[in-house]
Amino acid sequence: MGVGLLVYVDPGEILGSQPTGLNLDQVSYLGQCLVEATPDNFESSLAFLRQNFSKLAINFDVRQLRSWDHVVDLLNNGASKLFVNFEQLKALSQEPTISQDRLVLTISLVNPKTDIGKLKSFLETNTEWMTREWAFYGDKGNEQVDEVLKELGNYPPSHDQTIFVRITSEGEGRNLLHEYPGNALIVSSKLLTFDQSKEGHEKLIPAVDLVLAGATPDRKTGLYATTVVDERGVALGLVWSSKESIAEALKTGAGVYQSRKRGLWHKGASSGDTQELISIAFDCDKDCLLFKVHQKGKGFCHLGTTSCWGKSSGLSKLQRTLLDRKVDAPEGSYTARLFNDSKLVNAKIKEEADELCAANTKEDIASEAADLLYFALTRCIAAGVTLEDIEKNLDLKSLKVKRRKGDAKPQYVEDKPPKEQSQSESNGVNGPQDEEVKEAASVPKAPSDPAGKTSSGRIELKRYSTTQAFSDDVLKAALQRPSQKSNEKIMSLVRPIIADVRADGDSAVLQYTHKFEKATSLKSPVLKAPFPESLMQLPEETIKAINISYDNILKFHSAQKSSAPLVVETMPGVTCSRFSRPIEKVGLYIPGGTAVLPSTALMLGVPAMAAGCKDIVFASPPRADGTLTPEIVYIAHKVGAREIVLAGGAQAVAAMAYGTESITKVDKILGPGNQFVTAAKMLVSNDTSAAVSIDMPAGPSEVLVIADKTADPAFVASDLLSQAEHGTDSQVVLIAIDLDEKELQAIEDEVHKQAHELPRVDIVRGAIEHSVTISVATLEEAMKWSNYYAPEHLILQIAEPRSVLPSVQNAGSVFIGGWTPESVGDYSAGVNHSLPTYGYARQYSGVNLGSFTKSITSSEVTEQGVGEVGYAVMELARCEGLDAHRRAMEIRMEKLGIVERKVPANGNTAVGKDEPVTAAGEQGAEATIQPTKSTPSESQTDGVEAPTAA
Numbered sequence: 001m002g003v004g005l006l007v008y009v010d011p012g013e014i015l016g017s018q019p020t021g022l023n024l025d026q027v028s029y030l031g032q033c034l035v036e037a038t039p040d041n042f043e044s045s046l047a048f049l050r051q052n053f054s055k056l057a058i059n060f061d062v063r064q065l066r067s068w069d070h071v072v073d074l075l076n077n078g079a080s081k082l083f084v085n086f087e088q089l090k091a092l093s094q095e096p097t098i099s100q101d102r103l104v105l106t107i108s109l110v111n112p113k114t115d116i117g118k119l120k121s122f123l124e125t126n127t128e129w130m131t132r133e134w135a136f137y138g139d140k141g142n143e144q145v146d147e148v149l150k151e152l153g154n155y156p157p158s159h160d161q162t163i164f165v166r167i168t169s170e171g172e173g174r175n176l177l178h179e180y181p182g183n184a185l186i187v188s189s190k191l192l193t194f195d196q197s198k199e200g201h202e203k204l205i206p207a208v209d210l211v212l213a214g215a216t217p218d219r220k221t222g223l224y225a226t227t228v229v230d231e232r233g234v235a236l237g238l239v240w241s242s243k244e245s246i247a248e249a250l251k252t253g254a255g256v257y258q259s260r261k262r263g264l265w266h267k268g269a270s271s272g273d274t275q276e277l278i279s280i281a282f283d284c285d286k287d288c289l290l291f292k293v294h295q296k297g298k299g300f301c302h303l304g305t306t307s308c309w310g311k312s313s314g315l316s317k318l319q320r321t322l323l324d325r326k327v328d329a330p331e332g333s334y335t336a337r338l339f340n341d342s343k344l345v346n347a348k349i350k351e352e353a354d355e356l357c358a359a360n361t362k363e364d365i366a367s368e369a370a371d372l373l374y375f376a377l378t379r380c381i382a383a384g385v386t387l388e389d390i391e392k393n394l395d396l397k398s399l400k401v402k403r404r405k406g407d408a409k410p411q412y413v414e415d416k417p418p419k420e421q422s423q424s425e426s427n428g429v430n431g432p433q434d435e436e437v438k439e440a441a442s443v444p445k446a447p448s449d450p451a452g453k454t455s456s457g458r459i460e461l462k463r464y465s466t467t468q469a470f471s472d473d474v475l476k477a478a479l480q481r482p483s484q485k486s487n488e489k490i491m492s493l494v495r496p497i498i499a500d501v502r503a504d505g506d507s508a509v510l511q512y513t514h515k516f517e518k519a520t521s522l523k524s525p526v527l528k529a530p531f532p533e534s535l536m537q538l539p540e541e542t543i544k545a546i547n548i549s550y551d552n553i554l555k556f557h558s559a560q561k562s563s564a565p566l567v568v569e570t571m572p573g574v575t576c577s578r579f580s581r582p583i584e585k586v587g588l589y590i591p592g593g594t595a596v597l598p599s600t601a602l603m604l605g606v607p608a609m610a611a612g613c614k615d616i617v618f619a620s621p622p623r624a625d626g627t628l629t630p631e632i633v634y635i636a637h638k639v640g641a642r643e644i645v646l647a648g649g650a651q652a653v654a655a656m657a658y659g660t661e662s663i664t665k666v667d668k669i670l671g672p673g674n675q676f677v678t679a680a681k682m683l684v685s686n687d688t689s690a691a692v693s694i695d696m697p698a699g700p701s702e703v704l705v706i707a708d709k710t711a712d713p714a715f716v717a718s719d720l721l722s723q724a725e726h727g728t729d730s731q732v733v734l735i736a737i738d739l740d741e742k743e744l745q746a747i748e749d750e751v752h753k754q755a756h757e758l759p760r761v762d763i764v765r766g767a768i769e770h771s772v773t774i775s776v777a778t779l780e781e782a783m784k785w786s787n788y789y790a791p792e793h794l795i796l797q798i799a800e801p802r803s804v805l806p807s808v809q810n811a812g813s814v815f816i817g818g819w820t821p822e823s824v825g826d827y828s829a830g831v832n833h834s835l836p837t838y839g840y841a842r843q844y845s846g847v848n849l850g851s852f853t854k855s856i857t858s859s860e861v862t863e864q865g866v867g868e869v870g871y872a873v874m875e876l877a878r879c880e881g882l883d884a885h886r887r888a889m890e891i892r893m894e895k896l897g898i899v900e901r902k903v904p905a906n907g908n909t910a911v912g913k914d915e916p917v918t919a920a921g922e923q924g925a926e927a928t929i930q931p932t933k934s935t936p937s938e939s940q941t942d943g944v945e946a947p948t949a950a
């Protein structure tokens, strides 16, 4: 926690363009500040952040920024929080890598009525924001904010909800000192003084007063308990502070405390072991101060040790020793050699890194890691880099919203023999690839490959061509799906989740929902039908749209029912039939991570209902307030679902596969999802004790568009983008038939232009980074590559689209002609959108009515049939050495008096080369067979019971 005070600074003030006498060190003692970033000062705001990220938490008011890239740049460079408006909040909330804790909803209150109205309607649909962080920028300060909070029914705000309030005048600041104990004040640096002895200070607010607003002193002494820590947060001792000592510390930048016996205590005044103040902060309930200091000399304790709890240990101790050695290492000592010989230290780091990789036991790993840390820290200290610098760097990396993939560079990856790769391709399965293998298979750059693309670069697919010098291998590599976490890695994350749900049922499901969905208020993991009306309140137009789609999906899927059982008489008196039955209990997973997909609820729920499944169970991750989007509840109600599991990911899959106290165990789980969902589906379907099957592996969405000269560039681009916006792991492919540079450019321009108009432009950018255009000369070539890729969606924007249907061998669903966007299939045409991805269209179909049914077959043999088929049954049972099988037929033949039976005209009795059976394969040839009575011992002697055919 900070001190509940955000100093509002202009970057110009600190970077020197507007010298105002502001002392950044003093601002940083308060631990945090707020900068207003505008398009005009963006570069200096960013420079200020980069220079000072390690000194203090820097927050930005970004409401005037228009560029998404600018906002992301600030987050990536370590901005602590962003103060945002409604629109920005909605867009940023869609980006899963941005933590909601880094966003503060900022309300201007300039036109109170409109602003409060807006806030109210925003909170109605985004209830989770009721308890998140808000900032009010009014001109009437605290009282106005009280009124707003009361009107919203959020007064007083909960203890853990910070409300930032901007103070615009000195008088307002003074009046506010005792209000809002848990909250934070935003005060311009121009209104603050760190030195009350300066002339003219009366017109300013003493920083110490604001720091102490709402703090609780010790009841007896009136002092503030104070923990003193070093730069790394290691505790040095416990002391007391007073308002006077804090003011003095802020003024002098030193460790100054309040001795209960001797008054004001300038630490080190007599011992020389002084302290430089880094920052002050309060604990969670504002009754204990935290002074972070740089301790000089022997240490903090009067006994001469680093801390009052004795000497330091571990990495702190190693750093202390190395720092001392750097100053006075005995000549010829090993550490002195390391400091002076960079080749030696570098070689030792590599040697220890190798040893750490080779270590196996816990002890060896710890020992090798310790050696590596020793040499690595020596290298750092020699270069003036401390543990604090390293830790700051780690913190900065953890704040990046766009992380690197983390693959190793090719030289560190063990080479895989090229054979292995081509083999998997020749198997016809383009399944998930190990990340490292993919990285190693370097893809030559295409001519217009925008290498080193920046986040503000052009959004375009990489270009390849079969008419230029690109080998098939290069094109195949370009068409690989984006790498996913290795199968084993995902499995190892998912297995414990499944085990927990099996062991602890509902409580485990809830626990994971609290963790992943942040729905901490959720008390039950399931919603049972009948679902309350209040949970499915929808605008009329949404209901209309759902109903249109529902009807079309129902029509198309109902038509897939076979009208009557299949009946075939295979021989006189031998009748076979097949009839289908609905699977009784089905679990339908509706994704809800990066986007909520009610349409998937339709695509799974409607066919399940049409098939006649008895128990339909939905599962979907709830929102942070524990509720589901009303569209999903409405659809669940419409298809007659019995319950909705309020959980996502592996925990939802496990709950449906095994059942819990309150969740129904199902027979089959269907529905798409991310890697965790897919891995969990695969694991449970492989566990015979779960007795559950799954539909298929349906992962990140993808599309392949085949376009010729007749295609409209804007249509082509829009179809590519519609799948690119699903997730950064999506991939889109354009196969361009005989397009010249101008025509290709027209599509690329449209992609770039349309992408920038989308709220999910950053997701699109991520997907397009691994998406490609392949130029081909002919339609045949286009089909060859499309069938190789086996896309989830194939879009034909060509002159005569229907004519190529016979050549489509591998695809989940085909969209014929320029007037058929892929999204019509996603929502409303009637076809299913739950389709195989990742090349699985080679062997799987998309979800259809048959996915919810199973077939049962029947046989019926009459007396006549026994005579007809008996011979074949007995002979094959004999071949397999299964006498009980043979007997079951023999007994009936005996009863009917059929002791000898002719081999049917078309029966092939040539069962083995040693067999003394009359060859009867030729048309019309006849042989006879006599039922035999072999004993088990007979058949065991040589494993083959000799037939007695004559």
Ligand SMILES: NC(=O)c1ccc[n+]([C@@H]2O[C@H](COP(=O)([O-])OP(=O)(O)OC[C@H]3O[C@@H](n4cnc5c(N)ncnc54)[C@H](O)[C@@H]3O)[C@@H](O)[C@H]2O)c1
Residues within 6 Å of the ligand: 493, 516, 517, 590, 591, 592, 593, 594, 595, 597, 600, 621, 647, 648, 649, 650, 651, 672, 673, 674, 675, 676, 677, 698, 699, 700, 701, 726, 727, 730, 792, 833, 834, 835, 836, 837
């Ligand atoms: N192929 C198709 O037919 C089709 C149809 C619709 C959607 N999709 C795809 O489905 C996917 C949906 O993915 P999504 O993420 O948006 O939603 P999701 O519901 O599949 O996954 C969200 C869940 O993932 C789990 N999770 C997240 N991070 C985790 C972690 N670190 N460890 C363990 N579990 C974790 C959480 O439980 C969370 O509830 C997208 O890739 C989309 O393209 C495919």
Ligand SMILES: N[C@H](CO)Cc1c[nH]c[nH+]1
Residues within 6 Å of the ligand: 597, 599, 600, 700, 701, 702, 792, 826, 833, 834, 835
């Ligand atoms: N295109 C997705 C299938 O890959 C399905 C979907 C749902 N909502 C929008 N699209």
